[in-house]
Amino acid sequence: MKAAVLNLAVAASFAAGAAAQPHHHHHHHKRNAPAEKREVETTYVPATVTQYMLGDEVVSADEAKDGIDKGLYVVVGETTPTFTPPPPPAVTSSSSSKTDGVFIQKVTASSASPSSAPPTTTSSAPAATSSSSSSSGYPTGIDAEFPDGKIKCDHFPEEYGAVPLNWLGLGGWSGLQFTPSYKFGDFSISFIETGVKGMSKKTGFYSYACPEGYVKTQWPSAQGSTKQSVGGLYCNSDGYLELSRPESKTLCEPGVPGITINNKMTKNVAICRTDYPGIEAMVIPVDAQPGAVRQLANVESANYYHWDNKPTTLQYYVNQPGVSVEDGCVWDCPEDHDECGNWAPTILGVGKSSDGNTYISLFPNTPTSSAKPKMNINITGDISIPCYFKDGAYAVSDSGCTTTIPSGGKAVVTFSDA
Numbered sequence: 001m002k003a004a005v006l007n008l009a010v011a012a013s014f015a016a017g018a019a020a021q022p023h024h025h026h027h028h029h030k031r032n033a034p035a036e037k038r039e040v041e042t043t044y045v046p047a048t049v050t051q052y053m054l055g056d057e058v059v060s061a062d063e064a065k066d067g068i069d070k071g072l073y074v075v076v077g078e079t080t081p082t083f084t085p086p087p088p089p090a091v092t093s094s095s096s097s098k099t100d101g102v103f104i105q106k107v108t109a110s111s112a113s114p115s116s117a118p119p120t121t122t123s124s125a126p127a128a129t130s131s132s133s134s135s136s137g138y139p140t141g142i143d144a145e146f147p148d149g150k151i152k153c154d155h156f157p158e159e160y161g162a163v164p165l166n167w168l169g170l171g172g173w174s175g176l177q178f179t180p181s182y183k184f185g186d187f188s189i190s191f192i193e194t195g196v197k198g199m200s201k202k203t204g205f206y207s208y209a210c211p212e213g214y215v216k217t218q219w220p221s222a223q224g225s226t227k228q229s230v231g232g233l234y235c236n237s238d239g240y241l242e243l244s245r246p247e248s249k250t251l252c253e254p255g256v257p258g259i260t261i262n263n264k265m266t267k268n269v270a271i272c273r274t275d276y277p278g279i280e281a282m283v284i285p286v287d288a289q290p291g292a293v294r295q296l297a298n299v300e301s302a303n304y305y306h307w308d309n310k311p312t313t314l315q316y317y318v319n320q321p322g323v324s325v326e327d328g329c330v331w332d333c334p335e336d337h338d339e340c341g342n343w344a345p346t347i348l349g350v351g352k353s354s355d356g357n358t359y360i361s362l363f364p365n366t367p368t369s370s371a372k373p374k375m376n377i378n379i380t381g382d383i384s385i386p387c388y389f390k391d392g393a394y395a396v397s398d399s400g401c402t403t404t405i406p407s408g409g410k411a412v413v414t415f416s417d418a
């Protein structure tokens, strides 16, 4: 992902620049003007780019890590989640070098019939479905409408299907973006301060995870003025949570079904989706326990979140076998820094295009990480071409592979011992 580090002491807004983060073994800083760079520096996956900007300054990876470790900096993502589809199906939006070549579509709450919901929802989300009433007397659960402006910001709305991520230390929220000067109707948000552990409650956007197979529905139409993504419920100045995208009344909606994970190993695999739109840290978990089959949420890109008027896709960081979701679904892991969290060895990107196909990419997390998965990964099902990581190498090329399944098709991503 692209990232900016924000100096908490300064807490200034940062420039949306784009110098490629140099690979560990190279030292070619590029220092164009930020505005020009964004045009040049597209984020076609598999070529993901991580960069660290502090204000207008490029910060080295080591400096950034040092500042993060000391609690001086927080990381603010600036990714355009996208990947390059295989050649045959043309993607119209990628014709210009200025675009990020994304495709996508959407999922609305109203179009999602109950039968299209992932089948494992109930068992995978006991927290979301187990409570049948709340102190307010409203019906609760993942299908319950969120009572706009009635719940305090210090109450994580688990009764409405959101899944608390307690290991992040943010009161269950997946990310906090404080925006003191934001008003509804703003076109863009110029000041965003990202919450860290222990920060007090303030107005801003409080993002959340949804159960497996589901995606969040809430983000404001106003996005960051330097193209930062912003997402979550809005905590207003009275201290109450409001829907930021009121056309969706529930907090979560079912993703496009059809992609599953099958873990045949004796160790779990923590699969961590970036919280997007939002702080873009890879914290939204799918816990593939040994022997388990899990849903991997997908979205119709055209109808889901758009970044800079472009549709987006979902990105899943796949950790090494044996790393728990609490350890691995974080930006920076306390252990095994080089192969975990933002430095996880491999990424799965998924998105359903307006051509009806779902694109599934498996690609190394370069140049951020040089780690290789300590397992084999094979995508099977109604796929267009083989796409796998086996015996230390990806199908197609070193930069990974992309396969497609037709609308209504199925794909299984199988993890097995190397």
Ligand SMILES: *[C@@H]1O[C@H](CO)[C@@H](O)[C@H](O)[C@H]1NC(C)=O
Pocket (backbone or CB within 6 Å): 378, 379, 380, 388, 390
């Ligand atoms: C992936 O699975 C398919 C179907 O079982 C099999 O034919 C293929 O050989 C596997 N590929 C790899 C690289 O293991």
